[in-house]
Amino acid sequence: MKTGKLRENIYHRSVVKQLKTKNDTVLFDQNHGLQYSIIDSEQDDVFVLSQSSRTDYFPGYEDMAVYTAVNDVVTSGASMVGILIHLIIPEAVTEKNLKQMIAQMEEVCAFLHTQIMGIDTKVSVHVLKPIITVTGIGKNKKDQLILSTQIKPGNDLILTKWIGIEGTFMIAEKFEKELLSRYSFSFIQTAKKYREQINLAPEAATAGKSGVTAMYSVSEGGIFGALWEFAEAGGVGLEIDLKKIPVKQETIELCEFYGLNPYELLSGGSMLIAADDGNGLVRELEKEGISSAIIGKVVDGNDRIVYNGEDRRFLEPAKQDEIYQLFES
Structure with missing residues (x-):
């Protein structure tokens, strides 16, 4: 398979068709034409989640991982609440490099008035470049969703x-x-x-x-x-x-x-x-x-x-x- 986004036919044939389990709280999921998933709440609000991974990493592009997830969320009409970050880095990354990566993502979140609610960071011998996965979380009124x-x-x-x-x-x-x-x-x-x-x-x-x-x-x-x-x-x-x-x-x-x-x-x-x-x-x-x-x-x-x-x-x-x-x- 080629580097980058998985081809649509492979994604639906080998990924989406394997997903059978449903939960009534999930109103819409990201596997059927949407760039986000929507979770119901007991009130009139819903939560909108979108996940984005960047494997084409180059120093200084950490902000693009944040923007991709946030942009997907706001296209539903939702306002941002925060993001979760999963970061896998190779052993060659120094603590100074790590601080710079996090600082850039925090700078973007400050500009977007969006909180980094958690960062799960792992060091692995199996990766050559950092892999960044960002989950964007937004909130909207159920009757104001734009799908x-x-x-x-x-x-x-x-x-x-x-x-x-x-x-x-x-x-x-x-x-x-x-x-x-x-x-x-x-x-x-x-x-x-x-x-x-x-x-x-x-x-x-x-x-x-x-x-x-x-x-x-x-x-x-x-x-x-x-x-x-x-x-x-x-x-x-x-x-x-x-x-x-x-x-x-x-x-x-x-x-x-x-x-x-x-x-x-x-x-x-x-x-x-x-x-x-x-x-x-x-x-x-x-x-x-x-x-x-x-x-x-x-x-x-x-x-x-x-x-x-x-x-x-x-x-x-x-x-x-x-x-x-x-x-x-």
Whole structure:
């Protein structure tokens, strides 16, 4: 099997189908189209949990493990409570390294007003790089949940910010020296600043107040992977205009330099939203300083089609993210 996110067909065939045990307290689980699980309580509140693992570890990227879990939680309309961290580190990691890793995650949590409620840390001879697993825990009113499975035909499909955010700044940071042989220092610095765009809480809050139908965090597998997964969650079709998908010049340039497909590149920091009134939502997001664009329509059926002028292609389940072509080399 390839490095990265498990292919969808293998995940459902060899993982989900083995899970038979149910608990009435679990209203929705993460194994059926959602990016989170929802646990009932005796009151009107529910708890929303999402788990994210980062095995593609590089020093300084600990915050991305936190953001991935938090972003998944807030797309349900929930507000964050805290996170739990499971950390496996190799023997080569020093105490100084460990302190730096924890400090970066704490800094992000302080920014997000989210508590680290526990950290289980193990040292293992069986790992070469740290493995970070973060469980995000949020809270919401039961009648205010926004489930990705609620996407429906007739909805406009909106993308916030632009694609390739996370992958672009990771490439710019890790390969800065090589890239400076072709691009200017200011160009690389602009790409590196994409890191500041990862947090989805602001647009999730605005979308939630605007009465949207469903939200979905774009991450590993890029926009093409997220479009397929979002549509699959609701059992709907899509008609997408490729030319309307926002993409920055820095992303295009870096992908061309390394021969990557920007539409299948790690895109943490952008979110898909299904809404009845896409134009109205775009205006509300703009008021909050958040760029967005209507990129297509949700339709009946199971065909997920991307149009590029007169050409069209059918979307497929997410492939291995393009970032691994560089980070495995």
